[in-house]
Amino acid sequence: MHRMSVREDFPGDIPDEEGLCGVEREGDLCWLTIQREEVLNCLSFPTLLRMRTLLEELREDLSIRCILFTGAGQKAFCAGADLKERRTMPDERVPRFVRNIRALMDDVEAMPQPTIAVIGGFAFGGGMELALSCDLRVAAPHAKLGLTEVSLAIIPGAGGTQRLPRLIGKARAKELILTGRRIDAEEAERIGLVNSIAPEGKLFEHASELARAIAANGPIAVRAAKAAIDVGCEMPKSKGLEHEARCYERVLGTEDRLEALAAFTEKRKPVFQGR
Secondary structure (H helix, E strand, O other): OOOOOHHHOOOOOOOOOHHHEEEEEEOOEEEEEEOOHHHOOOEOHHHHHHHHHHHHHHOOOOOOOEEEEEEOOOOEEEOOEOHHHHHHOOHHHHHHHHHHHHHHHHHHHOOOOOEEEEEOOEEEOHHHHHHHHOOEEEEOOOOEEEOOHHHHOOOOOOOHHHHHHHHHOHHHHHHHHHHOOOEEHHHHHHOOOOOEEOOOOOHHHHHHHHHHHHHOOOHHHHHHHHHHHHHHOOOOHHHHHHHHHHHHHHHHOOHHHHHHHHHHHHOOOOOOOOO
16 A cells, blocks of 8 residues: 655645654654644644654664654643644645545554554544554543544544554444544543553653563564564454564564574573664
8 A cells, every 4th residue: 555655745835843743762762742732732734744754754763662652731642633724724725634644644553663652631533543543552541532523524534433443343433433422541441442541640651661661672573573463464364374474584584583592591681783
């Protein structure tokens, strides 16, 4: 499937504004933070451009072993599309916006590095679709989540109708999507929408601990395992097993595999280099 490049479908008059999404390196982890706290971190056209530009750069940096997505402030992870912008957007630009918000989610899902959505508040509409595009999701106790588009007489258009059923099952997904119901973190964890709820006031520490547990492993193996799951689970089982075997072949000739064997023999922790 062709994944639309950042510049392929963006109007030239939309600026790539750095302040809309921050990037911070923390060792071999990377944090991407939507910095629009005043509008609940909604996704405007320039924000989409900024995020997609950053992801295009980060996907080539394999020294990064895990990417964490979050939103500025305590109220929202991301409350979806910027409706104020949409109300003033020329009709001919709306389909282009929808294509790009969908492309952003595809970009996130296609990242070779594992991704974690760190949900510190509201995750509605496109914000929940962003979280669904990540490999894992952790939430603050006060987080609220929902695909609320039908209340605006539209449908989830950035992958929500496809990713949510695959995650929690078709019947539960239909209930949430067709009612537009918002759920709390406890229910989200119970139905498998989020992996875990952080202790009160410890969201970032909790997410970092999970990310570091991933980063401690062989990075080539982690990326290969992610690819085996993502691609193989969309195939019939026999084809999925063949794909798993191909992913396994990627790690056989790596220095990291030899380092792991040496570390086991020497009773020490391995030092992986991603080679």
